[in-house]
Amino acid sequence: MRTRLVVVGNGMVGHKLIECLMGSDAASGFEVVTFCEEPRLAYDRVHLSEFFAGKTAEDLSLVEPGFYERHEVTVHLGDKAVAIDRAAKLVRSEQGRELPYDKLVLATGSYPFVPPVPGRERPGCFVYRTIEDLEAITEAARGRRVGTVVGGGLLGLEAANALKNLGLETHVVEFAPRLMTVQVDDGGGAILRHKIQDLGVRVHISKNTTEIVDGGAHAHRMSFADGDLLETDLIVFSAGIRPRDELAREAGLEMGSRGGIRVDDGCRTSDPDIYAIGECAVWNHQVFGLVAPGYQMAEVAASQLTGGEQRFTGADMSTKLKLLGVDVASIGDAHGRAAGARAYTYIDEPNRVYKKLVVSENGRRLLGGVLVGDAEVYGELLQFCLNGIELPPYPDELILPQREGKKTTGLGVDALPDAAQICSCNNVSKGRICAAIADGAHSLGALKQATKCSTTCGGCAPLAIQILNKELLRLGVAVRKGVCEHFPYSRQELYHIVRVEHHKSFEDLIAKHGKGLGCDICKPAVASILATCWNEYVLKKEHAGLQDTNDHYLANLQKDGTYSVIPRVPGGEITPEGLVALGTIAKKHGLYTKITGAQRIDMFGARVDQLPKIWREVVDAGFESGHAYGKALRTVKSCVGSTWCRYGVQDSVALAVLLEHRYKGLRAPHKIKMGVSGCTRECAQAQATDVGVIATERGWALYVCGNGGMKPRHADLFATDLDQETLIRYIDRFFMFYIRTADRLQRTSVWLENLEGGLDYLKDVVIHDKLGICAELEQEIADVIGTYECEWKKTIEDPEKQKRFRHFVNSDERDNKILFVEERGQHRPATREERQRLAESA
Amino acid sequence: MTAGPSAVRVVAEEETTRAHVDEWVEVCAFDDLLPWYGACALVRGRQVAIFRVGEGQDLYAIDNYDPIGRANVLSRGIVGDIGGELCVASPLYKQHFSLKTGQCIEQKEVSVPVYGVRVVDGRVQIAVS
Numbered sequence A: 001m002r003t004r005l006v007v008v009g010n011g012m013v014g015h016k017l018i019e020c021l022m023g024s025d026a027a028s029g030f031e032v033v034t035f036c037e038e039p040r041l042a043y044d045r046v047h048l049s050e051f052f053a054g055k056t057a058e059d060l061s062l063v064e065p066g067f068y069e070r071h072e073v074t075v076h077l078g079d080k081a082v083a084i085d086r087a088a089k090l091v092r093s094e095q096g097r098e099l100p101y102d103k104l105v106l107a108t109g110s111y112p113f114v115p116p117v118p119g120r121e122r123p124g125c126f127v128y129r130t131i132e133d134l135e136a137i138t139e140a141a142r143g144r145r146v147g148t149v150v151g152g153g154l155l156g157l158e159a160a161n162a163l164k165n166l167g168l169e170t171h172v173v174e175f176a177p178r179l180m181t182v183q184v185d186d187g188g189g190a191i192l193r194h195k196i197q198d199l200g201v202r203v204h205i206s207k208n209t210t211e212i213v214d215g216g217a218h219a220h221r222m223s224f225a226d227g228d229l230l231e232t233d234l235i236v237f238s239a240g241i242r243p244r245d246e247l248a249r250e251a252g253l254e255m256g257s258r259g260g261i262r263v264d265d266g267c268r269t270s271d272p273d274i275y276a277i278g279e280c281a282v283w284n285h286q287v288f289g290l291v292a293p294g295y296q297m298a299e300v301a302a303s304q305l306t307g308g309e310q311r312f313t314g315a316d317m318s319t320k321l322k323l324l325g326v327d328v329a330s331i332g333d334a335h336g337r338a339a340g341a342r343a344y345t346y347i348d349e350p351n352r353v354y355k356k357l358v359v360s361e362n363g364r365r366l367l368g369g370v371l372v373g374d375a376e377v378y379g380e381l382l383q384f385c386l387n388g389i390e391l392p393p394y395p396d397e398l399i400l401p402q403r404e405g406k407k408t409t410g411l412g413v414d415a416l417p418d419a420a421q422i423c424s425c426n427n428v429s430k431g432r433i434c435a436a437i438a439d440g441a442h443s444l445g446a447l448k449q450a451t452k453c454s455t456t457c458g459g460c461a462p463l464a465i466q467i468l469n470k471e472l473l474r475l476g477v478a479v480r481k482g483v484c485e486h487f488p489y490s491r492q493e494l495y496h497i498v499r500v501e502h503h504k505s506f507e508d509l510i511a512k513h514g515k516g517l518g519c520d521i522c523k524p525a526v527a528s529i530l531a532t533c534w535n536e537y538v539l540k541k542e543h544a545g546l547q548d549t550n551d552h553y554l555a556n557l558q559k560d561g562t563y564s565v566i567p568r569v570p571g572g573e574i575t576p577e578g579l580v581a582l583g584t585i586a587k588k589h590g591l592y593t594k595i596t597g598a599q600r601i602d603m604f605g606a607r608v609d610q611l612p613k614i615w616r617e618v619v620d621a622g623f624e625s626g627h628a629y630g631k632a633l634r635t636v637k638s639c640v641g642s643t644w645c646r647y648g649v650q651d652s653v654a655l656a657v658l659l660e661h662r663y664k665g666l667r668a669p670h671k672i673k674m675g676v677s678g679c680t681r682e683c684a685q686a687q688a689t690d691v692g693v694i695a696t697e698r699g700w701a702l703y704v705c706g707n708g709g710m711k712p713r714h715a716d717l718f719a720t721d722l723d724q725e726t727l728i729r730y731i732d733r734f735f736m737f738y739i740r741t742a743d744r745l746q747r748t749s750v751w752l753e754n755l756e757g758g759l760d761y762l763k764d765v766v767i768h769d770k771l772g773i774c775a776e777l778e779q780e781i782a783d784v785i786g787t788y789e790c791e792w793k794k795t796i797e798d799p800e801k802q803k804r805f806r807h808f809v810n811s812d813e814r815d816n817k818i819l820f821v822e823e824r825g826q827h828r829p830a831t832r833e834e835r836q837r838l839a840e841s842a
Numbered sequence B: 001m002t003a004g005p006s007a008v009r010v011v012a013e014e015e016t017t018r019a020h021v022d023e024w025v026e027v028c029a030f031d032d033l034l035p036w037y038g039a040c041a042l043v044r045g046r047q048v049a050i051f052r053v054g055e056g057q058d059l060y061a062i063d064n065y066d067p068i069g070r071a072n073v074l075s076r077g078i079v080g081d082i083g084g085e086l087c088v089a090s091p092l093y094k095q096h097f098s099l100k101t102g103q104c105i106e107q108k109e110v111s112v113p114v115y116g117v118r119v120v121d122g123r124v125q126i127a128v129s
């Protein structure tokens, strides 16, 4: 007989429980059924706000496709449990189901608390908890100007960020005299408030909302106890959460004094067959509004259900967040409530940085801390705090700025015990990370896969990377960095050498820094570097032999030895005359034609000897090389945009054409692609490109490091509300930084995944000029843009160069292996069998 | 083209050493060849890929047909060395073929014929049997 387990709630924690259970040896002993009130399976609520940055419900899903089917877990999607009959041991649902249980787990989470203000139910008032909430907010924000968040806590500020990104003038109304009362102290709250106001969000503190009525200029007017008024178009309530305990309450289970389902160390409620986990549970008078403790409870409950011994012993509530781009962190006893606790504070008003350490009476242990504006030391402080590591003699050095490169007595990862918990979301210890590294997980990606470390909030990633690097060093894993046997340097280093020492040829470079003759790896790599740095004609005598056949013949080699011709069609926009011209040329030379996946026209099946003739006609018709053969800018795809489309808010075609002309010919470690969409419907698929631009009412949103291809990756939102000039400046810098630092044949997507510090670091470099190189980057790209020449135009003008375009040096005969057969009104290369047949019949 | 590596080497040696003056076929001017690159000549119905290694008169000749990619393209590959072995990388799928022996470095069972090549009075000559 299998144990029938019913789980009410398929949120983050409910799902975790099922995952734990199904991963255990006892899995087959359970028949699991779960009620899921929401219309979709568990998703990552922690990253809910990324929905606004373009993540889809699918991206956010926590359930690996097919997981429930494989484990025969029954899910009642969109059905809510409404009553528990403890005597009969069954659960009733809204849709009339009656499910008997042997064991029941309540994982109902919490609901957003909406203060009982008259008018709170007016249309245009929202909460912020589910994907549906966010969809409704997006819909309501369309064409509106002002948005207000009630509640200046962690979630409230996150909601404020969302409203701001939707283009609304944003207000935050907080009842208490400071923001984030739970996490930060007065000093931190004040700095935080200034910092957020600097960003254009208006903060109103000590405001008690008394009423919401019809507004004059805007939909609503909010009145406050002090007599002030605020007009706004929409309101998001985010004034805290309350455990969803109604089911349990009606079933007569014991409650916490302020609500919540009371549980013991085994996560068991007052009924031994019923467990409660996650935000609906109260343990030791505490409700935990974070996911990590919820996950721990899920593990405990799974252990208890399968006869294990795990116990819940409380959880660390430290948090680190980026709210509206402001780093905020709170650790342990942030308010210094412990007896004898003393504090160090550091305040930097001009830069709006606040840091506080709370230490034990004898000054040896870290009890807690608050960081606002600069949370770099969070990971380190947390480790001091969690592992009771003895503080250095002058603990304040941990929060004082480090100037003139002086490294303070900070804590290296070496000092951490194996038991130190590195990832609190997924309960991963340093020991487990080291073991995974020893087992071959030699990148952060591999570590994530092996241990789940850094897969939830990501706060532990910097520490995990430090451990990874240290361990690799210790294990003597030589990180191979030479591009090939001829150079002991990485592509990035070679790039640097070429720039700094002004090498203009491969021979020069290999003589000075390499050995041997070179090969098909280093030659094209160096050719590409030389092209970016000096932008000389790729078929110049000293460069020609370095080029891969595609670059050598300025065309893409096909399987049968023919080549393809792809002229540039900037932005995908082409005149009828242009279309006719290409059609005529293709017809004349017997080329197969096709619309490419990148909004242009491909003509296949050209023999080398035909290439210059074809290109002469293509150039005469007004086209340029499309660089479809090069590791260079390919296309900037566009949608029709505001010129024709009902929804377009900007002229996406014009921008795409401008961008394509700006970056055409730019050679890079791998091909680069761009896209521009005229509105958020995103018909140009800009988010699947290396640099994507999406129009908004207020300017352009820039996305970077997307990829279609073998391993698709959605681009990351990089900056919003950009005017054209800033947009182009960022793209200039971004491209050059990529070109400087990427490996050979590394697309921007993979490059970013391997970039230490990730997207935030990239933003620091490109937007905030953290490395102080932006002026250089802009100059370098300006040089490339200023020296652009169409390679094909140059080639057809030079009779010497054209001599190379023949199959035989001593004959005008054609390659007898190039044979075509008819298909669908055009021709294509003959297959092997067809070649044989053709040869026989000839 | 399926001959084992040793067979090829023997044939090649015999070819160059025994070649009678009449068997040498003139194909082009030395100046038609680019340093560090290949060119293809048609010699008695065979496609011969001729490579000029370096700036000088160091020439090599192998068959132009890539038996793995099944196309006449080897003359358009990049010339270099792998583990000290002078070779060309097929532009199709990047396997390397030794310029001296025709042996494919990645796939031991594959090789291409090697031909004699020399420069006489500024003209390039090829010997095929």
Ligand code: SRM
Residues within 6 Å of the ligand: A556, A557, A558, A563, A564, A566, A594, A595, A596, A597, A598, A599, A600, A601, A602, A628, A634, A635, A671, A673, A688, A689, A706, A707, A708, A709, A710, A711, A747
């Ligand atoms: C012609 C075209 C297919 C078509 O008929 O539509 C094409 C053809 C080839 N693609 Fe592509 N890709 C074409 C659009 C795409 C797209 C769609 C796009 O650009 O919007 C993608 C996915 C988007 C992306 O790149 O992120 C695409 C992803 C790839 C990849 C995988 C790249 C990756 O990052 O995973 C390769 C392999 C590579 O580059 O290493 C590739 C490689 C190739 C090569 C060059 C393979 C080769 O070396 O021979 C094909 C050359 C055919 C030829 O002789 O011209 N092609 N290829 C498209 C030419 C577009 C153009 O106008 O320039």
Ligand SMILES: Cc1cc2nc3c(=O)[nH]c(=O)nc-3n(C[C@H](O)[C@H](O)[C@H](O)COP(=O)(O)OP(=O)(O)OC[C@H]3O[C@@H](n4cnc5c(N)ncnc54)[C@H](O)[C@@H]3O)c2cc1C
Residues within 6 Å of the ligand: A008, A009, A010, A011, A012, A013, A014, A035, A036, A037, A038, A045, A046, A047, A048, A049, A079, A080, A081, A082, A107, A108, A109, A110, A128, A129, A130, A155, A158, A244, A247, A277, A278, A279, A280, A288, A289, A290, A291, A292, A294, A321, A457
């Ligand atoms: C915008 C936002 C940002 C956040 N950021 C962070 C963060 O940075 N770090 C962090 O640690 N935490 C964060 N959290 C909190 C975190 O999401 C929660 O702690 C976590 O989701 C709790 O999981 P849970 O399963 O207990 O509840 P939930 O994920 O809410 O799941 C409960 C599920 O049960 C369903 N349900 C309830 N009653 C019933 C019923 N009777 N029948 C059927 N189904 C029912 C609900 O519809 C819901 O789907 C954030 C939350 C939000 C909303």
Ligand code: SF4
Residues within 6 Å of the ligand: none
């Ligand atoms: S998908 Fe594959 S087969 Fe099709 S064009 Fe791209 S590379 Fe060639």
Ligand code: FES
Residues within 6 Å of the ligand: A422, A423, A424, A425, A426, A453, A454, A455, A456, A457, A458, A459, A460, A461
């Ligand atoms: S601590 Fe949140 S993912 Fe590791």
